[in-house]
Amino acid sequence: MDPHLLRTFVAVVRLGSFSAAARELGYTQSAVSQHIAALEGDLRAELLTRRPVGPTVAGARLLEHAGPLLLRLDAARADVLRLAAAPPEEVTVAASPLAVGPRLLGALPSTGVTLRVMAPAAVPAAVATGGCDLGLVDGPAAPSDPLRLPDVAPLAVAGLGEEELAVLLPAGHPFAARAAVRLDDLADARWLDAPGAGIPLAAVRAATGSPGPRRPALRYDGTDLHALCALAAAGHGLALLPRRVAESAGAGVAVPLAAPRLVHRTELLSPGALTGAAAALAARLTHQQH
Numbered sequence: 001m002d003p004h005l006l007r008t009f010v011a012v013v014r015l016g017s018f019s020a021a022a023r024e025l026g027y028t029q030s031a032v033s034q035h036i037a038a039l040e041g042d043l044r045a046e047l048l049t050r051r052p053v054g055p056t057v058a059g060a061r062l063l064e065h066a067g068p069l070l071l072r073l074d075a076a077r078a079d080v081l082r083l084a085a086a087p088p089e090e091v092t093v094a095a096s097p098l099a100v101g102p103r104l105l106g107a108l109p110s111t112g113v114t115l116r117v118m119a120p121a122a123v124p125a126a127v128a129t130g131g132c133d134l135g136l137v138d139g140p141a142a143p144s145d146p147l148r149l150p151d152v153a154p155l156a157v158a159g160l161g162e163e164e165l166a167v168l169l170p171a172g173h174p175f176a177a178r179a180a181v182r183l184d185d186l187a188d189a190r191w192l193d194a195p196g197a198g199i200p201l202a203a204v205r206a207a208t209g210s211p212g213p214r215r216p217a218l219r220y221d222g223t224d225l226h227a228l229c230a231l232a233a234a235g236h237g238l239a240l241l242p243r244r245v246a247e248s249a250g251a252g253v254a255v256p257l258a259a260p261r262l263v264h265r266t267e268l269l270s271p272g273a274l275t276g277a278a279a280a281l282a283a284r285l286t287h288q289q290h
């Protein structure tokens with residue numbers, strides 16, 4: 001299967017248009033049509049409906065495979081180029097919002113670093129494809145357990161630390177006076193779903209192996225932790241956060257999580273052997289945990 005044809009297919013599906021895909025990819029519309037026809041001929045299946053443009057059942061299945069396949073190809077290319085290149089004098093770090101904590105801030109040098117804050121799900125791909133030299137990602141886990149990360153490439157992973165979790169409640173919530181709270185007690189509560197800034201509800205379910213919080217009241221698609229905490233404090237939904245973050249929100253009430261037995265874990269991702277500024281920063285980050 002030609003990856004160029006696969007990229008064209010993904011662009012057409014994402015944009016819902018042959019002409020828009022042509023403009024984005026720098027092809028003529030005729031070339032895009034030929035790419036799709038060649039791919040359909042190779043797979044002996046109709047992949048797209050034309051009016052409106054959308055994936056068929058076979059096309060939807062191919063789309064499930066296309067993302068990981070193309071990401072792996074990009075990661076392989078970045079890995080080879082990285083080995084052939086000179087060590088960079090500057091380092092670019094991708095970090096999820098909750099991973100930008102005291103450990104990272106204490107390790108950053110005064111110059112030579114670009115910090116890119118992005119959704120946790122985007123960090124592994126940013127490191128694998130060479131967009132960033134290092135990545136810091138976070139999520140819920142059982143104590144001492146590694147995070148469940150997508151298999152985007154053979155990345156090196158190092159645990160940087162674990163923190164207690166807390167639920168951020170509005171001041172008038174019935175559980176605000178409790179010394180601790182169980183997630184089961186709040187299973188029917190209204191929760192904020194903030195996959196770009198906080199701890200995604202899906203990650204809590206995966207870490208606990210149970211339904212967990214299941215009633216998202218509002219979805220927040222930003223990466224601003226202050227906005228997330230303000231939404232929780234104003235009563236738009238509960239938020240599960242590192243206790244440190246919840247207690248420093250400046251509004252609402254942070255109640256420690258008693259059960260299930262989960263912690264907030266932060267991990268360092270790297271593309272293997274490091275040199276130059278990236279190696280120095282990684283050494284500072286990992287040294288702090290001892």
